[in-house]
Amino acid sequence: MASALSERLSRLVKTMRGQARITEDNVQDMLREVRMALLEADVALPVVRDFIARVKEKALGQEVVGSLSPGQALVGVVHKELAATMGAGGVAELNLATQPPAVILMAGLQGAGKTTTTAKLARHLIGRKKKVLTVSGDVYRPAAIEQLKTVTQQAGAEWFPSQASDQPVDIALAAVDYAKKHYFDVLLVDTAGRLAIDEAMMAEIRALHAALNPIETLFVVDAMQGQDAINVAKAFKEALPLTGIVLTKLDGDSRGGAALSVRQVTGAPIKFAGVSEKIDGLELFDAERHAGRVLGMGDILALVEQVQQGVDLQAAQKLADKVKSGSGFDLEDFLSQISQMKNMGGLSGLIDKLPAQMTGGKTPQLGAADMDRAERDVRRMEGIIRSMTPLERRKPELLKASRKRRIAAGAGVQVQEVNRLLNQFEQMQGMMKKMKGGGMMKMMKRMGGGGMKGFVR
Template sequence: MFDKLSERLQGVMESLRGRGRLTDENISDTLRQVRMALLEADVALPVVKTFVESIRTKVVGQEIDKSLTPGQTLIRIINDELIALMGAGVRPLNLRAQPPVVILLAGLQGAGKTTSAAKLAKWLKDHERKRVLLASTDVYRPAAILQLERLATQLGIGFYPSDPSKPALTLAREALQEARRSLYEVLIVDTAGRLHVDAEMMAEIRAISAEVMPTETLFVVDSMAGQDAVNAARAFGEALSLTGVVLTKTDGDARGGAALSVRQITGQPILFMGTGEKTDALEPFHAERVVSRMLGMGDVLSLVESVSRNVDREQAEKLARKLKKGKGFDLEDLHEQLLQVQKMGGLSALMDKLPAQFAGKAAAAPQANDKEVRRQVAVIRSMTPGERRYPKTIDASRKRRIAAGSGVPVSEVNRLLKSHMQMQKMMKMMGKGGGLGKMMRAFGGGRFPMG
């Protein structure tokens, strides 16, 4: 997310590092670069003006912290202002109302409302332990109703069977009655979108909102939509009492302008961001973490959360005990580790959370890509259980068979075996010093070893 904006802002940050003093000239030059970076990212002009002037006001007459260089002080101000711009009012969902708590999703067609409804339902089920009922009022696209039903079935979440021959308002009323009757704690209502904002669409969604009286009315917006997102945000903000924003498709090559603009235009906080196509690719919005990634400082907290959520702690402890006893790190163990990486969204998702200097080095490595991980998994799965446990038995003829079975050249098999050998040596060294066990326990429990 924010690829272009991040690239430009990181360039600005780099030019400031080591500056012994700030002058009117280099302050103006920095702010000009920041302004250009924001405009290129499709941030709305009024938002850019307000943001840049806010930085200028903070810089003028700023007392330099003795522990920071002037350049570092300006970096800190830009960081703080970005957090203030994106993070104002960020809060958890309001789930304390009388059940069923109604969450209404609004937005243009193609913004990702239907998938966001399913993702949000799964998030509420997994993280808040709520009984959720999904309902669609999109009578114009029966396929959208079918899609939501399939997702609900797949996730084990309640679904109200919407009849597209009925008016949208009737469906919303019946879904609320069903949620009350069956004692659901949360009702998520997915509404119809249009390719463009129109009066009929706004009248319908206002009527639905008045009928179900939602606790949360969330505006779902495609982070790659640019100025269209700004115009839609303004229209929906005027028609409905929005309470928050859900940013979708943030894993795409987004310029990031929507995130910065929509927050200002609607006056409502970004509460969630969709980070991929899978139903668990939704996370609460943390402005500090997003800004840290934008400025190339990484997002270690989200990385640790991802690891602690996805790593099988029992498996990690088992591997640590095995290595401590002096048993080798075999290909079965490597296979398990590769699967854990895939569960965390792949190497690209992990590198996105690393500070720029580390991510850059990792990305430069030929093995640091998700295709390579999938190929390595395929190679290991083409081996017999005995070959996985005893890699030294894999001779030339076995390599040819494994290569044919996994659809890769023999050189790929050799490279995997070489990488495994290097990892085996490293694991052996860590196992002797107890370092691996400490690391595994820390990641499995979601905390860092303190020494």
């Protein structure tokens, strides 16, 4: 949906550039393009009709009449209504205001990503200084309990053991008792999914809900399901009092209709979005920012947050001081810079959040092959540097033919690749000398330590 809608709107803005005002005719042209983009994105027809009606009403109203740029004004209206449809009003936080442990029930179909999302949510809560316990009530799917154990360990949370021979309600109540005795703040309950909606599944999860009385009941849905997501959402809404939605696989979604449809069908706010397969690949969902991504406006806020979390300010300052002192920039420093970028989600993760104007007007999907190649190049560079000895990293001038052959063999590449890396390093070294460490480090410190202050004026 992101690429289709942003490209259609970009064409319309150019077409309307010479027009003085918004009229019934040019609004119709735009709405036709928006309608097609939404339908192609698998947005439910009733949602599309309601959305188009709201955009038309506001576009022809006093809010945009007289605008110097009618095309941009129309895009502004679409942005506002996209955000409203997905749940404008800021980020919907989890409600943990209860006597610990706060029980969170995870519901959804098999394959939606409940188990990995449970671990990601545990990681998110640990980052907010919460003591988290997870438990699996999925006694039907082979290895489901072990899978939760594995991903919970990756998240750094604690896992409560269960057996496939136990009853889900008994498992959950035992976990609650354990969580109370060991002073856990939050208990995440992973539930069984099915390949399709059935009454037995709904009866079981209703029984779990009644026994646990969770403070949050989160509906986990695959963002790529499209129209199917609507039917699933309706069924779960009828079975459970949903308090929030988690959209998974949003990073792989070329259509994105679920984000618009599920919110409207359930009435529950979208609280989280799965944006990568990594254990920390769960973001608080912000409708305003997601609408900006859809329209090709990027997500600078998310980019700044990513830099804040990924940049080691002490290391950045240490490198700045080192370069200023004349000690120079060596391959150990080069490796550190590559690691910092990986901590921020890699090239694709960073570029995905940049506005289209900053990426040559291209959407991330259009540049996917280039991104993959660039990511591979970065990994290859890292492998080459790690094949060097600490002395070689500190003194690159030692790298003569025999050493290069040994490094190439260790990294599984050709000697030409080693030479290419050294050329890139020399270019970076030259740039660092010109900057004397100051320019780049100041920028990183402003983004990492000052938040939005000093970065967005």
